[in-house]
Amino acid sequence: MKHVVVIGAGQAGSSCVAKLRNSGFEGDVTLIGAEPVPPYQRPPLSKAYLMGDMTLERLYLRPEAFYADNNITLRMHSEVESIDTNAQTLTVSGETLAYDELVLTTGSTPNRLPEAIGGNLDGVFVVRDLSDVDTMAPRFAQDAKVLIVGGGYIGLEAASVAAKLGLKVVLVEMADRILKRVAAPETSDFFRELHHRHGVDIREGVGLDHLMGEAGAVIGARLTDGTEIPADFVIVGVGIRPGVALAEAAGIEIENGIRVDAQGRTSVPHVWAAGDCASFPYRGERIRLESVPNAIEQAEAVAANIMGAEKDYIAKPWFWSDQYDVKLQIAGxxxxxxxxxxxxxDADSIGFWYYRGDELVAVDAMNDPRGYMVGKRLIEAGKSPDPEVIADPTTDLKALLKA
Incomplete structure (x- = not known):
């Protein structure tokens, strides 16, 4: 009987082991996670959980009993030190464990500020896991001053929670506009105005020179334009990097993540990868998707291929972000x-449709679920309506799916 070991107990890891069992795999399955809790949802951490609107138990992807009931060995609070791909073994918490197939769902790690500019001061946080949010949550008190470094979705979501809870929020973005790496100026403008209406002080085109500390704790920041701002704590949202250290040390090929083929295989036999950590072929390019849907779907594809499906994973990228009363849904x-x-x-709903030449490639839909749904289906079907038709608010979008 085969033994499948999955390293990384996040969304992808949990999805992979569940798919194996749901598909009738009868061998041994082990899921290894570094955190002391069962696999849980990460997106609500910076929103509903931080707001106090979601309990820890509701965060769990599946009840802890699910793993025992399905004969899945769940090793929590365990660190994998190394992988020997020749012997097909790994060392976990000092113990050697053999595998027949190994799946790397090692996720990603947030970038942190360098110590040289105060990144090691008490009160400086990233938003990635449960312990990050549990540690910073008590600081979200009325009238507390928070500095958010980075104007991407993580930074903006943290700003929206802080503003709703009555904190004084300053957000700094080094680029000349928020969301520059991921969205068009129109989407940046929409969210800048949204945050301004809620009292967030957004400063674009200015970077962080250094954090100021007192008795080892952060008390403020000096920006690159010379201004100084007080801060009771700081949230850093300056991107993430794929978790490739274990794979790289094991001699597995890395290319903006763990390089896999269309079916999820790495450069080493019997080793697979899925989720944030994996880069894979997509429409003639090689990409890495940092999203919950990709983590689930790619991990399930890997599970199917371990069982012999020999089926390529075809990504259908989509994302979302919740800020105040706005739900942003992104397709493509x-x-x-x-x-x-x-x-x-209407006054509360708007969409921005991206074209490359005559081809529709993506949609940003704000409080417009119909536009998002139709846009997603059009992109997946390879259909590109005339831009003028899309711009006309009287157009029946659903009719475009039949065209």
């Missing part, structure tokens, strides 16, 4: 877009 990838078409549904 806007890489290489050269035109953005605005579709305003």
């Amino acid at each position: 990838l806007n890489t290489g877009y050269d035109r953005v078409v605005t579709r305003r549904v």
Whole structure:
């Protein structure tokens, strides 16, 4: 009987082991996680959980009993020190464990500020795991001053929670606009205005020179334009990097993540990868997707291929972000877009449709679930409606799916 070992007990790892069992795999299954709790959802950490609207138990992807009931060995609070791909063994918490198939779902790690500019001061946080949020949560007190470094989705979501809880929020973004790496200027403008209406002080085109500390704790920051701002604590949202250290040390090929083929195999026999840590072929390119849907779907594809499906994983990228009363839903990838078409549904709903030449490649839909749903299906079907048709708010979007 085969033994499948999965390293990384996040969304991808949990999805992989569940898919193996749901598909009738009868061998041994071991899921190894570094944290002391069962696999849980990460997106609500910076939103509902931080707000106090979601309990720890509701965060769990599956009840802890699920793993025992399905004969899955769940090793929590365990660190994998090394992998020997020749012997097909790994060392975990000092013990040697043999595998027949190994799946790396090692996720990603948030970038932190260098110690040289105060990144090691008490009161400086990232938002990645449960312990991060549990540690910072008590600081979200009325009128507390928080500095958020980074104007991507993590930073903006943290800003929205802080503002709703009555904190004084300053957000700094080194680029000339928030969301520059991931969205069009139109989407940046929409969210800048949204945050301004809620009292967030957004400063673009200015970086962090250094944090100021007193008795080992952060008390403020000096920005690159010379201004100084007080801060009771700091949240850092300056991107993440794929968790490749174990794979790299084991001699597995790395290319903006753990390089896998269309079925999830790495460069080493009997080793697979899925989720944030994996880079894979997509429409003639090689990409890495940092999203819950990708983690689930790619991990399930790997589980199926371990069982002999021999089926390529076809990504269907989609993402979301919740800020205040706005739900942003994103379909597709806007890489290489050269035109953005605005579709305003009403005062509270708007969408930005990205075109590359005549091809529809992505949609940002704010409080517009119909626009998101239709846009996603059009992109997946390879259909690209005339931009003028999209811009017309009277257009029946659903009819475009039949065209």
